[in-house]
Amino acid sequence: MTRVSSRSGQAGRVRVRAGAGDRSFRLVAVLAGGVVLVILALIVLSTTNQAWPAFRHMGLRFFTSSRWAPPDNEFGALSFIYGTAVVSVLALVLAVPVSLGLAVHQSVFAPPKARAAAIYTIDLLAAVPSVVWGLWGFLVLRAPMQDFYQKVSDVLSPVPLVGRLFEGPVSGLSFATAGTILALMITPIITSLSREVMDTVPVAQKEAAWALGCTRWEMIRGAIWPYSKGGIIGAVVLGLGRAMGETIAVALVIGSSGQVTARLFAAGDALPSQIANQFNESEGLFRSALIALGVTLFAFTILVNLGARAVITRSTQHAHGAAR
């Protein structure tokens, strides 16, 4: 049987004899790709440049102080950094179990038609604009959430240690509400990435598990989980990155009062929501400080995303290695 070597050889040889038109098309394509580099460089340079006066004015206290008082030219971002961390972690705690349940449902349980319908629905969930989630959270969810928090607080706040998380007074606009809305917003991305990873588990592995008489759960635990663990962790970290950068929904439901507190039912503030709510009313050093918040957020999300990519790349290499 003759086999045409698919990618490498042929394209390479043609390229050597490429004409002028061919070369210029290639150049245009490279330049288009290069725009990505230019944009990233400009993002870093222009925002850091604008943020510099605030960084210089505050020094390290920008990250360690939680006193944010624009009239006094005091810009400590700690409470916003803290708020971003709290709502993102809360969003993960709420979204990960549901997302993994959904992914398992689509990958293992659902018959083809139900699976297609579920994927459609998840896509629609992903398409709902952030500001619409925020509007709904602000106008509809707020009151019932406050009642709910009050009940939870009454029951759980006397519990030692954990109780501090649930102490009152409770607010309908709070870390907890922001975390809930964020969880809804990152569920689609974690679900669809996890499902894709689970779908790459070789059929032979699953069938081997069935042949050993495994129940469905044992098959999931023994065949799917070891194989897709890395990819799922990557998906979760990508979800974290998304949650950290999410702005408008959080700006509407977090309560806009920056504070460092263990109380989840208290109003707080996060990096992006503080920027969104204050930017158009700011000037001078205040505006520079808000851009500095943006630079901080940018640095955090990049780190988280790179971490996620590294995990995913490593795990897919593992998976491919195992498949061969």
Add this chain to the structure above:
Amino acid sequence: MTTSRSSSANVARRHGVDRLVTLAVHAAVLVAAIPLLLLVYYVTAKGVRMISVEFLTDSLPLSARRKSGGIGPAIIGTLLCTALAAAMAIPLGVLGAIYLNEYGKTSRTASVLRFLANVLAGVPSIVMGLFVYAAFVLRFDGQGRIAFAGALALACLMLPIIIRSGEEMLRLVPNNLREASMALGASQSRTILTVVLPAALPGITSGAMIAVARAAGETAPVLFTIGYATKANWNPFSGPNTTLAQFIFGNAGQPFPAAVDRAWGAAFTLIVLVLALTLGSRILAARFSSR
């Protein structure tokens, strides 16, 4: 060996666990579906009664307190910004994808660009807004808040999505199409433009529509870059503008019932627009993969 009694207890336990997991998985589906249904219900129930020809075409109210006024300028602003962003990001993104899949492949440059596209995809949308504010709006001394600036921010957001989905779609084009074209003596650029690209077009379009849908619903990138206009402004290069998402954000927190009603009406309009784009892209994608 276990005795038969304990092994049957074991089997019962295993099946019990299995049933519990099945229950949990179905509960997860319910937990995810309920908020979506509630959201769609509220936006539809509160939004539909606002919709009328006047609401969709009238100028924005000068005061949030007033009952009159529509969202016409915001619809125009949304379409203008999104279309302009698409006009910039789609050609660049598709060309970038062509470079990655047809020329660069596994080369060093291509891996670096692929990596950077992933980094760009992770940049929060509000940072895109700050970036365009710092790099563009500030240069025009108070005249920089225009629809084009918002379009720039949205284009930066769309670009990585289009590059990544475009590369995926080009990768799906079978290699023997390329080989056949080259065997006929076509140059590589001609092969790409007349054979590969048409074959991948439905998939690329679907990816681009997802990106457009996402851009149309974004608030953070336009918040600092396009200003605010109450009258329709068709010129993207001069004068401030308004988008639906920005209008909803501005009205949601208002204490006046009329403003809140308008926010619901605008939210319904926006969701219809975005869902239509998303569904359209799904249908295209399904047609592509079934061929």
